[in-house]
Amino acid sequence: MNKVIEKLEDWKDIFIKNIPNLAIALVVLIIAYFASRGMNKIVNRTIGRRISQKSVRDLVSRVASAITILVGLYLAMTVLKFDDTLKTIVSAAGVSGIVIGLALQGTLSNTISGVVLSFRRNLNIGNWVETSGYSGEVMDINLNYFVLKEADNNMVVIPNKTILESPFKNYSLTTKMRISIECGVEYGADLEKVEELTKKTINSNFDQDEIGKTVEFYFTEFGDSSINFLCRFWVDSENALEKLKAKSKAIIEIKKAFDAADINIPFPMRTLEFVPNNKLNLAQIKEQETEKESS
Incomplete structure (x- = not known):
């Protein structure tokens, strides 16, 4: 004590x-x-x-x-x-x-990657990006994962580390996109008329003067059944969906213009030849079928 x-x-x-x-x-x-x-x-x-x-x-x-x-x-x-x-x-x-x-190496890596991605000025919520084989709108950049909403309204969850280590394409960083359309016309077509009509159609549907660009047109090759060309023009767009819509509209309008001017767009054709007198008569065919069944 x-x-x-x-x-x-x-x-x-x-x-x-x-x-x-x-x-x-x-x-x-x-x-x-x-x-x-x-x-x-x-x-x-x-x-x-x-x-x-x-x-x-x-x-x-x-x-x-x-x-x-x-x-x-x-x-x-x-x-x-x-x-x-x-x-x-x-x-x-x-x-x-x-x-x-x-x-917790993987979790910490994703967390740190999430912080780094949040400070990037070239990647923000609402941007339309393409990365790791997926394309869509950025919905969230969390501490562990990156959320994309694709054009079909499906959500894609990607680990932040994958985004940070992979290249990505951000369509929202620019307000203009260039669209390329490849097509072909028949050998008998007037090539100068084809070029003029294609440029006129694009300019009438997509105002290139307002964007400050011009329509580019080039014949690229002599194909098997057509003379192929490449047409490039600009549109105001910030995501891939708007680009796809513009390309679809351009194809429709070019097809209408070619049809009105009787300019054909060739397509592959297959010729079937029917022999009028077949060497095998019905008796021989039945005989062959009987032999197959007996064997």
Whole structure:
């Protein structure tokens, strides 16, 4: 009992001696707590102008808040002269961090990739992009995955790491797209008339002067049954669906113009030759069928 009493008295003396340090450490922790809340709001408001994803904004603001708390905790433990204890905690946290990092390597990679994608100016929600074999509108950039809505209204969920490591095409970065149409006309057609009619048809349906571009027309080859040409023109478009609609309209109008001008678009034909006097008569055919059945 005497040893216990002596130990308690020693602890009492140490406690009384360190009351000023305890008070300072408590004040530091209280200040760190309110500072972390303020930091959370400031960071959330600051990055909200650049990041539209609420989950990413919350992540960044929470990290900033946690760092503020850790700084306050470090200062409080320094005031209390717990340097040895602090070193032990940091060492244990380092080992635990390595183990957790290895176990959650894929998840952490997607999370970091999501943060990086959120800060990219050339990729935003609402853009029409094509990546990893999929094409559609960007619906969400979350911390773990990337969501696309395809033209058929299906949702595609892609890991952020895949998006970050793969090239992608963003149709929304430009307001103009060039469309290419390949076709062929019969060998007897007037090629100069074909070129003039095609350019006139495109210009009448797609105003190239307003866009500041011109229609390009080139004959490309002598085909098996046609002389082929390539026509390129520009349209105001920010996604692949509008480009597809414009190409469809151009094909319809060119076909109408060619039909009105009696310009034929050749297509493959197959000729069937019927022999009037077949060498095999009906008796021979029946005989062959009987032989097959008996065998």
